[in-house]
Amino acid sequence: MANTLNILLAGFGGQGILFAGKTIAYSGLLDGKELSWLPSYGPEMRGGTCNCSVVLSDESIGSPLVTTPDVLIAMNRPSLEKFVDKVVPGGTILVDSSMIDIKVERTDVNVYYVDATKIADENNMHSCAIIILVGKMFKELGFCSKEALDGAIQKVIPPKKAAMLELNQKALEIGQNA
Amino acid sequence: MAEKVLMKGNEALAEAAIQCGCRHYFGYPITPQTEVAAYMSKRLPKEGGVFLQAESEIAAVNMVLGATSAGVRAMTSSSSPGISLKSEGVSYIGGSDLPALIINVQRGGPGLGGIQPSQSDYWQATKALGHGDFQLFVLAPSTIQEMVDFVSLAYEVGEKYRVPAMILSDGMLGQMMEPVEFPQKKDEPAAEKPWATNGHKGQRKKNIINSLYIQPEELENLIKERYERYEKIKAEEQRAEEFMMDDADVVVVAFGASSRVSRSAVMQARAEGIKAGLIRPITLWPFPDKTIEKHVDHTKQFLCVEMNMGQMVDDVRLVVSGRKPVSFFGRTGGVIPTPAEVLDEIRKLAGKEN
Numbered sequence: 001m002a003n004t005l006n007i008l009l010a011g012f013g014g015q016g017i018l019f020a021g022k023t024i025a026y027s028g029l030l031d032g033k034e035l036s037w038l039p040s041y042g043p044e045m046r047g048g049t050c051n052c053s054v055v056l057s058d059e060s061i062g063s064p065l066v067t068t069p070d071v072l073i074a075m076n077r078p079s080l081e082k083f084v085d086k087v088v089p090g091g092t093i094l095v096d097s098s099m100i101d102i103k104v105e106r107t108d109v110n111v112y113y114v115d116a117t118k119i120a121d122e123n124n125m126h127s128c129a130i131i132i133l134v135g136k137m138f139k140e141l142g143f144c145s146k147e148a149l150d151g152a153i154q155k156v157i158p159p160k161k162a163a164m165l166e167l168n169q170k171a172l173e174i175g176q177n178a
Numbered sequence: 179m180a181e182k183v184l185m186k187g188n189e190a191l192a193e194a195a196i197q198c199g200c201r202h203y204f205g206y207p208i209t210p211q212t213e214v215a216a217y218m219s220k221r222l223p224k225e226g227g228v229f230l231q232a233e234s235e236i237a238a239v240n241m242v243l244g245a246t247s248a249g250v251r252a253m254t255s256s257s258s259p260g261i262s263l264k265s266e267g268v269s270y271i272g273g274s275d276l277p278a279l280i281i282n283v284q285r286g287g288p289g290l291g292g293i294q295p296s297q298s299d300y301w302q303a304t305k306a307l308g309h310g311d312f313q314l315f316v317l318a319p320s321t322i323q324e325m326v327d328f329v330s331l332a333y334e335v336g337e338k339y340r341v342p343a344m345i346l347s348d349g350m351l352g353q354m355m356e357p358v359e360f361p362q363k364k365d366e367p368a369a370e371k372p373w374a375t376n377g378h379k380g381q382r383k384k385n386i387i388n389s390l391y392i393q394p395e396e397l398e399n400l401i402k403e404r405y406e407r408y409e410k411i412k413a414e415e416q417r418a419e420e421f422m423m424d425d426a427d428v429v430v431v432a433f434g435a436s437s438r439v440s441r442s443a444v445m446q447a448r449a450e451g452i453k454a455g456l457i458r459p460i461t462l463w464p465f466p467d468k469t470i471e472k473h474v475d476h477t478k479q480f481l482c483v484e485m486n487m488g489q490m491v492d493d494v495r496l497v498v499s500g501r502k503p504v505s506f507f508g509r510t511g512g513v514i515p516t517p518a519e520v521l522d523e524i525r526k527l528a529g530k531e532n
Contacts, residue, residue, distance in 0.1 A: 022184070022355075025184060026184060029182065029184055029357050034357075035357065036354055036355070036356050037184070037354060037355040037356075038350065038353065038354040038355075039353055039354075041209070041210055041293070041349070041353050061356075061438070062439060062441045062443075062445070062517060063438050063439040063441075063442050063443025063514070063516070063517055064350070064354050064356075064438065064440045065350070065439075065514050065516075067516050067518075068434065068518075154229060
């Protein structure tokens with residue numbers, strides 16, 4: 001498939017999985033790409049495991065359900081264990097190593113370990129760990145333009161939560177330097 | 179051009195209905211449809227409309243019956259088990275020759291089933307959503323943009339022929355987000371509704387909305403007249419999309435969510451040199467038999483892909499009438515088939531098993 005990026009974000013409910021997926025989706029919208037965003041729904045939202053499929057593409061998107069991701073962002077160990085073998089060869093895995101104490105054994109994928117939750121806590125941005133990983137993903141894959149990424153984070157934070165904007169912008173920056 | 183926004187399918191359905199002039203929504207929450215009601219509860223009061231969470235699905239659909247009798251654009255939405263509850267009221271709406279918009283964001287069944295996406299209400303929507311001789315105009319969107327576009331189509335066709343309309347969605351389309359654009363508002367005069375019970379200050383003969391006819395001949399004549407309208411709908415309102423059908427040997431037939439999966443599989447099959455194509459029914463009733471018929475002679479076989487145990491495949495077989503093989507592949511219970519699974523089926527049929 002020409003220029004299609006299948007992204008899967010996975011972790012616990014409450015880690016901002018759907019929010020981070022929305023940030024990536026909006027960056028695609030601002031770049032004028034085709035995109036889809038599909039959450040897992042139901043009991044997952046109440047603190048169980050949660051995941052979100054995002055597809056960015058130059059052509060219209062078939063299945064929005066990502067079963068073999070090009071990129072996996074794993075925010076807890078069960079999610080990494082569940083999806084590590086589904087990532088396509090040559091794909092990318094971003095691991096929050098504060099939350100996950102195992103390493104990826106596969107050698108045919110690119111793995112980036114970021115102490116995201118610890119860094120977020122140290123910077124008083126407790127819910128922003130996954131946004132640090134989105135910043136890292138941008139640095140390594142350049143999945144969108146810089147303008148789109150900056151615009152996306154402004155789009156996803158509603159006006160009544162404006163105070164969170166600066167924190168998330170900082171988290172993106174930390175990720176890009178990680 | 180209006181700005182593209184990201185919206186969940188459920189929210190897009192609700193916003194589209196408001197933009198079509200729907201000011202009367204009656205519903206009851208159920209996963210995975212609840213965002214329709216939630217969105218309506220936020221927006222409708224600001225538009226001078228009525229949002230009402232009824233005490234049950236049965237109450238909600240009967241409120242729709244009342245509102246549409248008075249000539250306004252009314253709507254209700256639910257998911258599979260809730261639609262079963264509404265079926266009595268839908269039959270009354272059909273039997274009273276009233277338009278109304280009913281949305282089913284399908285989940286796994288039967289019974290309480292599950293909450294994950296499904297297409298197992300195809301039979302219910304197209305054959306018997308309630309008792310008696312009647313049909314609904316049934317649309318199956320496959321993108322969030324179609325969710326928006328089909329709301330106005332459902333109202334327009336429903337009002338033109340005085341039949342209830344259903345948008346048959348599912349949990350995947352309801353929950354997912356895609357870029358969507360709302361059309362510029364049209365300032366068209368609303369369809370004339372001389373039958374509406376909307377008050378007349380003694381200026382005209384009174385209208386009666388009713389579905390009770392004690393004399394068999396009277397009821398038979400009424401139903402025959404209704405079926406003449408159904409024939410017109412069959413002749414004029416069939417819709418389907420054809421994708422890579424010019425030289426297709428293996429024709430996949432799929433609607434809604436499973437058509438998206440099938441489209442990916444067809445493209446992968448083409449990349450492998452298999453001449454695959456896709457027919458996507460957009461109207462499920464009337465079933466687009468003209469589109470299927472057009473391709474029966476010059477194709478080798480058909481494959482129906484559905485998120486159920488095989489329901490639409492009946493309608494495909496009726497059209498094909500044994501002239502070509504029609505096979506079926508499905509996942510059910512809330513499982514979404516993958517493009518790889520569908521591709522495998524296409525390979526088997528094309529005689530190119532890997």
